[in-house]
Amino acid sequence: MIHLRHAATIVLLSCAAARAQAPAATGPASQPAEPTWTWGESKAGLQLAARVEGEVRAGGRLVVRAALRNVGEQPVALPPRGQMRAWLVVVYSRDKAYLTALTLPAKEMKTWPAELPGGQTVELPPFDAAALGCYDYADRRKLLSAYLAGDVSSLDKPPQNLSEALSAGQARARLTVCLPRAGGLLAVSSAALELDVAPPEWDKLSPAARKAFVADLLARFGDDAFAAQAGHALAVKVGTPIVPDLIRAVQEPARHAFGRMWLATALADIRDARAAEALTKLLDDRERGVAHVVAYHGPKQRSDALDRAILSRAAAGSDTAFAAYALLGFMVHRGQVPAELLAGSIDSPDPRVQAAVRGALTHYASPDVVARLRQLAESNDPRLSTAARKVLAAMNAARAP
Numbered sequence: 001m002i003h004l005r006h007a008a009t010i011v012l013l014s015c016a017a018a019r020a021q022a023p024a025a026t027g028p029a030s031q032p033a034e035p036t037w038t039w040g041e042s043k044a045g046l047q048l049a050a051r052v053e054g055e056v057r058a059g060g061r062l063v064v065r066a067a068l069r070n071v072g073e074q075p076v077a078l079p080p081r082g083q084m085r086a087w088l089v090v091v092y093s094r095d096k097a098y099l100t101a102l103t104l105p106a107k108e109m110k111t112w113p114a115e116l117p118g119g120q121t122v123e124l125p126p127f128d129a130a131a132l133g134c135y136d137y138a139d140r141r142k143l144l145s146a147y148l149a150g151d152v153s154s155l156d157k158p159p160q161n162l163s164e165a166l167s168a169g170q171a172r173a174r175l176t177v178c179l180p181r182a183g184g185l186l187a188v189s190s191a192a193l194e195l196d197v198a199p200p201e202w203d204k205l206s207p208a209a210r211k212a213f214v215a216d217l218l219a220r221f222g223d224d225a226f227a228a229q230a231g232h233a234l235a236v237k238v239g240t241p242i243v244p245d246l247i248r249a250v251q252e253p254a255r256h257a258f259g260r261m262w263l264a265t266a267l268a269d270i271r272d273a274r275a276a277e278a279l280t281k282l283l284d285d286r287e288r289g290v291a292h293v294v295a296y297h298g299p300k301q302r303s304d305a306l307d308r309a310i311l312s313r314a315a316a317g318s319d320t321a322f323a324a325y326a327l328l329g330f331m332v333h334r335g336q337v338p339a340e341l342l343a344g345s346i347d348s349p350d351p352r353v354q355a356a357v358r359g360a361l362t363h364y365a366s367p368d369v370v371a372r373l374r375q376l377a378e379s380n381d382p383r384l385s386t387a388a389r390k391v392l393a394a395m396n397a398a399r400a401p
Contacts, residue, residue, distance in 0.1 A: 045072035097137035133158025268297035324360030
């Protein structure tokens, strides 16, 4: 079981690492770069690449584009376009993976080369893999045997389409094409594709589908800290419609601490008055880690009432780790630190308080937070740069022998 303090650190550091600075504007004349191919391993001189085009949403489309490349010097014979077959594997976890029915990606192409010269590439037309039937990956031996033989007459009808199996969250996919040729078969696979499947469109879900989706989402906050982190990302994508369910879940005392901390983080990342009110109440939670998460992520809400509650809790002086979280939270998420928070922590006349806060800052600050503070220390706003330098100096002092 993860120690509560370490679980709180995971929540803080993981969320800090997930943030990235927005790129600078490139001007109206700039054009998006043409996506590059990522090639799989070479088989008999051929490589396969695949990529996903457009958004992938649960219950929606999964448009795949692929290309074959001859990496050798000699031409490679290709089968007739109607004989080349392909399938896609989508993996969420060891217990949740799917293999699509066969598709013929080149069948509708008007021109198709009999051979592929050395160093040349042929692109295949895009196809919607989500429209294909799919099977449970557990049956892959039987399925792949039929696929390689080119005779699927012995297979049952796919129980569902891949669109029905796609659920929100992170998954990996790999495309394989099978090329019949003289002397046998050649199966070539792409490199793994990282899928970030967006949640379904909330307004289009039936009440029963919404209930099932919420149950699946909240279950992720109870598996382990990493599943809870994935649940947080999914909840934030859904946004305000999921806030009441998150509030109900975070108030369940039987939930593991790591799950409740990630639920609190999700509430902080969804700007909503109901979320801010719930986070204010969590400042008095029996689990210190939950309160620490609110101290760090709560300033994202930009709620006056929540800000005052965080500052009041920090001023109480009974939890220096809380004060450190609040200090970093206001600095990183708001670009400023309230004067009373600085005065009560780093600038406190009590050296014991200063030492405790410096130690807490050093323990909880990730490299990403430190990098952000260094950026802020160079700000043209003297109040902001001064505050950032004080925080960095406090961290350095705590690290000194």
